[in-house]
Amino acid sequence: MDIILCDELLQEIFHRLPSPSASAVSLVSKRWLHLLRSSLSSLSLRLSPNHHHHPSLSTFISHHTFLTSLSITSSTTTNSDHLLFTIATTCRNLILLHLSTGPVSISPLLSLSTSCPQLSSLSIILSRHNLNLHFLPYFLFLKALALTVTGNASPGFNSDQFTTTSAQLQLQSLSVSGIQHGDYALNYLWRNCSYETVTKLVFENCDGVGDNYSFNCLIKGLNNLQELEFRTCRSIIGSILRKLAENRCEKLFSLLIHDGGNKDGLLHFIRETNCNLQKLDFRLPLDLGDTHLFEIGVKFNRLRVLKLQSCCMVTNEGLKTLGLALSDSLEELSLTNCDVVKRQNGLLVELAQSLRKLKILDLSYNRMLLDKEFVSMISSYTDLRKLKLRGCSKLTDVSLISLCKNCKHLESVDVAYCPGIQVEGVEFIILNSPELRNVQVEDRKLSEVARRWMTNKFIEVHP
Template sequence: MEGMLCDELLQEIMRRLPASARPAASLVSKRWLTLLRSSIPSLSLCLPCGSALSSAGVAPISSILSRYSSLSTLTLVLHASSSSSSGCPNPSFSSDAVLLSLSDCASSHLPHLRHLRLLAGPVSTSVLSALPLSSPLRRLASLQLSSLRPLSFRWLLQFPFLRDLSIHDCSSFSAAAAAAAPSSAGILGGIPNQQMTNGEEEEEEEAEGKEIALNYLSLAGIRAGDHGVGWLWRRCPNLQRLHLRSCEGTGDGPSSRFFALCLQNLREVELRTCRAIADTVLLLIADHCRSLSTLVLYDGGSRDGLHHFIRRCGSALRTLDLRLPLDLDNGHLSCCLITGDGLRSLARAAAGAAIEELVLVNCDVVEREPGLLTFLGQSLRRLRKLDLSHNELLLDKELGAMLASCGNLVEIKLRGCKGLTDAVMPSIFRFCALLEALDVTRCQGISAKGVEFLILSSPRLRQIHVEEAKVSESAYIWASRRMIQVY
């Protein structure tokens, strides 16, 4: 029976297998195992400590990857217990060795590789710049790195097809440490460390004006004094999505004059725990960006900064996500100064009228100002997605009054709203006829009776997130008949 199907047909079948079925398929025969490996499009590997990844020790990685010729997405992560300083004496050496080995392996066995996550310690920028022109890594569309050594982005000119870039920690390796550390050329022996000739200097000067075609950029840990980031801001005029996490500045001094150059075409901005720069970024976005559709602001921003943004951001805004860190109590307002006046101003503005998604997670203003949610519901008529998770004092009456004006909602998240009870379920059924997804996990006041009522009553419900103990047998039967997924 096995020989009746040719390799090409079996590979096509295996590409369509769910991940849960692959282990069983790999046990059928050696032929099936080989074909399964060669048809898998994505793979994640956990690497051992850096001492095991010498230039000779990376051979097993190449041997493993050579069996996966259809890979388009690859993740390489350093083992958590190996990433400590006691267990891994030279993590940058490991990542450089892995990157060079991967480049050689990709040339022979991974022609389709387009997405790479290399989270195995700092990567030397000299290694990135010196990859062979024929290396498939230069054709990557997305790249995620733990950090760079030193912090520099000039190597991006060697990756013309790169569209998504993420650096998880821009502060982990200082310039002083980079100067004191041995060069990658000395360690790996594959990259000569030579002074640039006059011709190379002319080429570098000519490349200074080149633009980088990044669409998505995610950086974490940028400090005000980090030099070299301004070079990146100047060359990303077409950037559409920008995520900043735990940043104390935008680089190149206390106030980078180049940062505004990348804001013109932004459609999505996410700021997480960027307290020092949140207001500055909001002001610059309001002044330079006219097509922003999504703003995500976690733990940062002030009333004045938010007001200015609301007045100037225009009518393109569709998603507004404001939340307080879940490890802070509601009395802690130094990091998220969101006020009822600010949200009311948003609702009255042209930008508010166009918003389709509103996220107010663990946001104490919901509890401090009765009637605010009702006003928002009456003003944000286009709202389709609502997330009020972890507002523990949110009550049935307040939520019901808001939902009475939100007839277009298709998704509601109420995870961790301990003040809600079964009494809110009839309001959801009555006012949200288009509802497709609901999350009531960890809502202690909502019982199996309320969950069953909604499953039996809501005509368009397709997903419900709730504890298994709150789903009765009859609710499960009805959900299966109506193809409602219960998580």
């Protein structure tokens, strides 16, 4: 067979194989290994902590000449210039590059812009010591940029604030991480982003935005902004939310705030904005309360997705009022590690009676959730498609039996790290859920019968 099949036919077969089979294909022969590598269009690598970009990594990358998507991450921060040069000379078809091994220098980035002219998504780490963004215009088709700034600044590093060079960057998605008050080199980015094209803006671990005037000019013009995310940005989030409320960004439909909010700024934004949010994702243990929930119910009555994680200050009254307000629209609800679920017995049952249109439910890490409440609740969710119960340590097989009886359209279930759920319960749900396609559970809880059934029904399993 190895002789009969031509290279093109083998590569087409490789494309159609499920991903777990790739490791077996690579062991057949050197020819198959070469063809497999050359046929891959997407590759994701995670480097070990003691890896220091040995030549073997560059050699490995050089074998994958047809990659359009490449992601390399590492838990250690090292210079990645040599690796980036290898990528630039080898992977000329790249459209997406995520390089989280930085920092990188300007020279290999310029080489990358020439060698990979179709690159549209770039994620890199730059050193604050030599922060310079004038390479960006050379990526002619760049639509998504994720920029992380690391290291300490040196004297004179703010000189970029005096430059007047201009370029029209057609970015649609912009993510910045690690920005501080003195990072005036970011002004080049704020001044040159096209106001009309930016639809997604992400801030992570930011204590500042560089020069406030340049940044405010950008914020005032973001009329087409659709998605906004803040992660650990307590010092800047209040002012940005207030400016966006004044800007009347009517197209904004998704807001995420994790680990550091501003009570007053968030409340002002909810009350004053003209946008019609459809997705809210909050992880705010001390910055989200019932007042926010009441206002959300009044203002965003078409909300489709609500995610609350570790929100300790909300009460059952706030959630029940919000559930009633969103009864006709909410399709996805996440109450992850929420203290109110533990404090208030029966809350989930009352919510279920209001939110009968839910298709996705995440109750992960609610360790005091009992079978009795779950069974009473799940009978209202007859159209549920995805359910996450990861880390719910009090639940047993009784809950899974009730789940199967009530949710006939279940496609995905996560019951990992639930010690009360046994092999029999997992087997029962796999055999009695006709539309099930994805299961997340420990490997030791899969019986031989369950494994055979999953193979026949093409059900994927993840830990």
